[in-house]
Amino acid sequence: MKTVMCFGTFDLLHLGHLEYFKQARKYGDYLIVVIARDRTKRQQNKKPLFSEKERLRLIKNLKLVDEAVLGHPKNHFKIIIKHRPDVVCLGYDHTITEKKLRKELGKYGLYPEIKRMKAHLPTKYKGGIIKKFILQQV
Numbered sequence: 001m002k003t004v005m006c007f008g009t010f011d012l013l014h015l016g017h018l019e020y021f022k023q024a025r026k027y028g029d030y031l032i033v034v035i036a037r038d039r040t041k042r043q044q045n046k047k048p049l050f051s052e053k054e055r056l057r058l059i060k061n062l063k064l065v066d067e068a069v070l071g072h073p074k075n076h077f078k079i080i081i082k083h084r085p086d087v088v089c090l091g092y093d094h095t096i097t098e099k100k101l102r103k104e105l106g107k108y109g110l111y112p113e114i115k116r117m118k119a120h121l122p123t124k125y126k127g128g129i130i131k132k133f134i135l136q137q138v
Contacts, residue, residue: 002028005085006117007071007094009036010055011048019120021064024089027115032067032083033059039073081108088112092119 006024059068072078098114
């Protein structure tokens with residue numbers, strides 16, 4: 001069985017997220033989705049509308065997803081080390097480069113395929129855009 005892992009905050013779940021999961025799923029048989037921790041988002045000066053537990057609960061209930069887990073609060077690579085996926089799928093806007101991720105995982109003896117997913121209508125389905133629109137309506 002080929003395991004695939006993807007990552008994100010997934011606040012205000014939308015069709016762009018579902019497309020990301022759908023694209024990632026094509027690379028294997030078992031999809032693990034890692035949810036960013038609240039602590040991580042605070043360190044990035046971002047504040048999700050929903051807590052990590054709420055976001056985890058949403059993702060766990062998607063048919064496309066086999067397993068949803070919270071990321072490690074301090075070392076983002078530990079969750080990858082723990083699950084040892086065959087394929088790591090990055091969102092189109094994920095800030096780490098494939099080269100850097102490959103190098104970091106190599107330090108742990110991990111050499112998964114690394115794939116960058118394509119954007120799905122990024123001017124419409126982007127959390128920041130959706131939040132801004134909602135706030136303008138209030």
